[in-house]
Amino acid sequence: MHRNMIVKITLLALLSFALIAVFLFFQVEGSWDYVIPRRLKKIAAIVLTGGAIAFSTMVFQTITNNRILTPSIIGLDALYLLIQTFVVFVFGSTTLTMMHKNLHFLLTVGLMVLFAGVLYKVMFKREGQNIYFLLLVGIIFGTLFGSMSTFMQVLIDPNEFLIVQDRMFASFNNVNTDLLMISVIIMALIAAYVMRFMKYLDVLSLGKEHAVNLGVPYDYVVKRLLIVIAILMSVSTALVGPITFLGLLVANVAHELMRTYRHRILIPGSILISIAALVGGQFIVERVFTFSTTISVIINFIGGVYFIYLLLRENKKVW
Amino acid sequence: MVEVRNVSKQYGNKKVVEQVSLNIRKGKITSFIGPNGAGKSTLLSMISRLITKDSGEIYIDGAEIGKCKSNDLAKKISILKQSNHINIRLTVKDLVCFGRFPYSQGRLTKEDWRHVDEAIAYMDLQEMQDSYLDQLSGGQKQRAFIAMVMAQDTEYILLDEPLNNLDMKHSVQIMKVLKRLARELGKTVIIVLHDINFASCYSDYIVALKDGKIIREGRTEEIIDSQVLREIYDMDIQVETIGSNRIGIYFT
Numbered sequence: 001m002h003r004n005m006i007v008k009i010t011l012l013a014l015l016s017f018a019l020i021a022v023f024l025f026f027q028v029e030g031s032w033d034y035v036i037p038r039r040l041k042k043i044a045a046i047v048l049t050g051g052a053i054a055f056s057t058m059v060f061q062t063i064t065n066n067r068i069l070t071p072s073i074i075g076l077d078a079l080y081l082l083i084q085t086f087v088v089f090v091f092g093s094t095t096l097t098m099m100h101k102n103l104h105f106l107l108t109v110g111l112m113v114l115f116a117g118v119l120y121k122v123m124f125k126r127e128g129q130n131i132y133f134l135l136l137v138g139i140i141f142g143t144l145f146g147s148m149s150t151f152m153q154v155l156i157d158p159n160e161f162l163i164v165q166d167r168m169f170a171s172f173n174n175v176n177t178d179l180l181m182i183s184v185i186i187m188a189l190i191a192a193y194v195m196r197f198m199k200y201l202d203v204l205s206l207g208k209e210h211a212v213n214l215g216v217p218y219d220y221v222v223k224r225l226l227i228v229i230a231i232l233m234s235v236s237t238a239l240v241g242p243i244t245f246l247g248l249l250v251a252n253v254a255h256e257l258m259r260t261y262r263h264r265i266l267i268p269g270s271i272l273i274s275i276a277a278l279v280g281g282q283f284i285v286e287r288v289f290t291f292s293t294t295i296s297v298i299i300n301f302i303g304g305v306y307f308i309y310l311l312l313r314e315n316k317k318v319w
Numbered sequence: 320m321v322e323v324r325n326v327s328k329q330y331g332n333k334k335v336v337e338q339v340s341l342n343i344r345k346g347k348i349t350s351f352i353g354p355n356g357a358g359k360s361t362l363l364s365m366i367s368r369l370i371t372k373d374s375g376e377i378y379i380d381g382a383e384i385g386k387c388k389s390n391d392l393a394k395k396i397s398i399l400k401q402s403n404h405i406n407i408r409l410t411v412k413d414l415v416c417f418g419r420f421p422y423s424q425g426r427l428t429k430e431d432w433r434h435v436d437e438a439i440a441y442m443d444l445q446e447m448q449d450s451y452l453d454q455l456s457g458g459q460k461q462r463a464f465i466a467m468v469m470a471q472d473t474e475y476i477l478l479d480e481p482l483n484n485l486d487m488k489h490s491v492q493i494m495k496v497l498k499r500l501a502r503e504l505g506k507t508v509i510i511v512l513h514d515i516n517f518a519s520c521y522s523d524y525i526v527a528l529k530d531g532k533i534i535r536e537g538r539t540e541e542i543i544d545s546q547v548l549r550e551i552y553d554m555d556i557q558v559e560t561i562g563s564n565r566i567g568i569y570f571t
Contacts, residue, residue, distance in 0.1 A: 215393025215421040
């Protein structure tokens with residue numbers, strides 16, 4: 001059984017590398033020195049955010065024991081849009097576009113992490129609250145942020161709104177090198193930190209009571225994993241825009257393909273699927289649609305079709 | 320020994336368990352009985368740290384459970400709740416392997432596998448060890464969960480209504496296994512039961528709870544008695560001795 005898994009992971013890895021290679025070397029016209037580094041940067045951003053989204057969604061679903069949730073449910077995406085809209089609403093679009101990239105990035109990440117931190121702090125202080133209560137509060141905040149964004153978007157100048165709208169979709173087209181470096185460092189630190197909790201994931205998927213029975217320091221572990229998820233989500237959203245939609249798809253495809261409960265296989269699998277989907281999607285956006293659509297649209301379309309296929313194919317248990 | 324000292328728990332204004340003190344003897348089967356809402360399951364969950372207590376202390380072999388490391392406790396005490404819905408698809412063997420987590424942290428050694436195989440054999444699950452849990456009947460599934468608890472190899476085994484939804488045959492099978500665990504392996508079994516006759520036939524001690532308090536505790540013979548049972552359940556239960564067992568008749 002294990003060999004089977006390794007074969008699958010290897011195939012996925014090959015697929016990802018093949019797609020990356022195609023993306024890098026397809027129709028290199030003109031100077032290689034100019035084209036390749038720019039494409040590499042995109043690939044780096046994709047690998048980084050794709051990996052972060054896949055990992056956070058997988059872990060989030062394990063913690064909540066629910067295969068249809070994504071971390072966006074705690075309202076981080078909505079907060080991101082609120083921050084963008086707020087900046088345009090108060091300072092005008094020139095500020096948003098002209099603002100120093102690093103400052104903007106750090107501000108956005110900072111606010112998102114702060115929000116998640118405060119949310120957790122308040123929720124976890126009340127002992128015995130279950131995680132679904134946290135999610136419920138998250139949904140309410142998300143809706144609140146969404147409504148506030150809409151309110152401001154309605155009031156601003158239509159031209160300004162276009163700038164905001166541009167931020168509403170994930171884009172790998174203008175990734176800043178400095179930000180990429182910062183993100184790489186943050187995510188490397190997170191990865192090093194989170195390693196110690198990896199062994200608990202399989203047990204956590206049995207549910208809280210079994211996990212406690214088997215000696216997992218449940219509250220301690222879950223709290224830390226949730227913080228890690230918030231940071232990863234914040235960094236990747238601030239880097240390329242809201243792309244949490246990807247997580248749900250990727251996590252479920254990973255479950256379907258791998259058919260195991262072992263996170264040692266599921267997590268690498270979902271990260272590879274995520275990278276393949278993003279690189280493939282970006283390639284189609286650039287070459288087929290020549291930038292006339294966004295990668296969110298492509299992924300959502302393919303993902304939606306795949307989901308319907310899954311539902312129709314299996315009358316038995318999908319989840 | 321498990322020592323419970325003045326333990327209370329309340330939800331909102333409702334006191335579910337009130338100032339309960341109790342000693343549970345090693346190597347014996349102790350049953351908690353009592354009407355619905357008496358606080359049996361809550362007490363069991365507090366002893367096994369699944370839920371926190373509002374006040375009081377619980378000592379397991381002299382150590383207060385709030386001060387122990389969770390992983391160390393997992394090698395001493397295990398609990399099986401009545402509903403064991405699991406979201407992921409597991410085979411029986413996978414499930415039983417999870418029982419070794421406190422020792423192996425997910426990387427099973429030879430020693431761990433020995434325990435897993437023993438537990439599977441003990442519960443008579445060899446034939447279905449590679450079947451998925453969702454393919455098993457209620458009784459088989461319950462046995463698989465008990466095998467997991469066995470693989471955990473703890474001195475204390477707590478079970479919350481393990482006979483729930485099982486037919487007579489499987490109920491008897493499970494109770495016999497628990498008896499063997501206590502007699503052959505010297506485990507301390509603490510079990511919440513609804514059927515007083517199962518409690519009567521298999522347990523050494525019975526603790527009767529009502530409205531969050533212990534109203535009676537003692538050897539099985541002392542509790543399975545018309546007078547005492549009336550006090551617990553507010554109904555007339557005729558007790559007859561059949562063979563060597565005391566059986567309460569409460570159906571009509």
